[in-house]
Amino acid sequence: MTLIASLNLAKESDAIRLIEAIGEDDALGYPSAATTEQADQSWTVDVYFEDAADEDALARVVAETLGPNVGAFVVSDLVDEDWVAKSLEGLKPVRAGRFLVHGSHDRDKIQPGDIAIEIEAGEAFGTGHHGTTAGCLEEIDRLGKIHDYKSILDLGTGTGVLAIAIAKAWDKPVLATDIDPIATRVTAENAVLNGVGDKIDAATAEGFDNPAMVARAPFDLVVANILAGPLIALAPDVARYLAPKATVVLSGLLVAQGPSVTAAYVAEGLTLARQGEQEGWLTLTLER
Ligand SMILES: C[S@@+](CC[C@H](N)C(=O)[O-])C[C@H]1O[C@@H](n2cnc3c(N)ncnc32)[C@H](O)[C@@H]1O
Incomplete structure (x- = not known):
């Protein structure tokens, strides 16, 4: 419980x-x-x-x-x-990069040029209001302008918000996984709601413990908004299933946890390319 x-x-x-x-x-x-x-x-x-x-x-x-x-x-x-539903009451839409994450009650807030992501009150994390989600969305928007990724993994997908952002912005397939089967069900539902049901495969897995993930590897983009502890523990597996040239976007860590998370990925041969902060939370971009 x-x-x-x-x-x-x-x-x-x-x-x-x-x-x-x-x-x-x-x-x-x-x-x-x-x-x-x-x-x-x-x-x-x-x-x-x-x-x-x-x-x-x-x-x-x-x-x-x-x-x-x-x-x-x-x-x-x-x-x-029912914390997610409660937290969504009265929430305003969130802008991050070109993305607008909104509830169905705010469809009229969508402006020309927005990439709108509709997330309904549900049972999973990821409405765009948290600094970690917003940081990832901004970084996804930036990376899409300079890279053309082919094999993409959203690890710890929650509501599927990041996978939906990628599928909508880049018209690319995304594997979206979560340790929580409720989150993967919510992700599949949200993918359909956002018109990208055919682009997102949702799978339940702790880390990489699912043959579907191994079959889809290697990944040239992994986004993982989890927490510092699991991110450090996952570093060897993330590196194992990366393509020779790849980008990893990590969030869910506090500023003070940045050095230890970075060190775990540098030890696996990645280089820190960029880091951004939102509300005390870091988003790290690492490259191989
Ligand atoms: C902070 S939420 C992020 C949700 C969404 N990606 C976002 O950016 O808003 C983290 C998610 O990671 C999942 N998670 C935690 N540990 C995991 C693990 N070892 N493997 C896969 N998913 C995990 C949680 O169930 C949760 O849905």
Whole structure:
């Protein structure tokens, strides 16, 4: 069972400081965390735990980072909260590069020249509002202008937002995989909704543990917006299934985690070509 611990803060800078401290705390075990701007312009920090949330450690990190009297994290069951649907209520469309990620209620916001991606409230991650997704979308838009990739993998696809962006912008097939079968089902549905159902194959796999992935390798573009820990663990396999000349776009890591993630891929023969930051999250572009 996944638990979500949430704390609302007035200032974005406090939310970013807190999320960085949480991401570096040994006792918390480097959990997944995200900040979201609310309709009243406050910021919510959400931290995800499997099975148990260490509320004492969270309280300690809050006090050490932001001082006393800031408030406490409230822990709830992620499924009961229907968190994705909740987080989508009132969300504005997001622009990243030429992409506009929007809900069905905002179809009228699409401008000429936009590459529109419609993502409905669902059960998977990836609405474009998170800095990691937006960072990847911007990098995808940039890379498409200078490369012509043939074999593309979106590893940790969530809603399929990045795979859909690639398929729509470049008219190319994409293999979209996720460890979570709900995410791969949502991706397949979103691909059809966005008119690229014939271009996206969705498969469930932890890392590269699926024969469909091995059969589609080597990849000349891999995008993976996961988290620092899994990205480091996946470095040898990503490198193994890369084409001789290839690009890897990584996100889901905090600024402080950039050097260790980069080092894991440099050790596999890749070179850091570029890095961008959004809301305290890094997007790395590596090349072979
Ligand atoms: C932060 S979400 C990113 C979703 C989407 N690609 C985006 O950019 O918004 C990370 C996704 O990676 C998946 N994931 C985590 N570890 C994985 C692994 N080892 N192999 C495949 N998918 C994984 C999660 O289930 C989740 O859907």
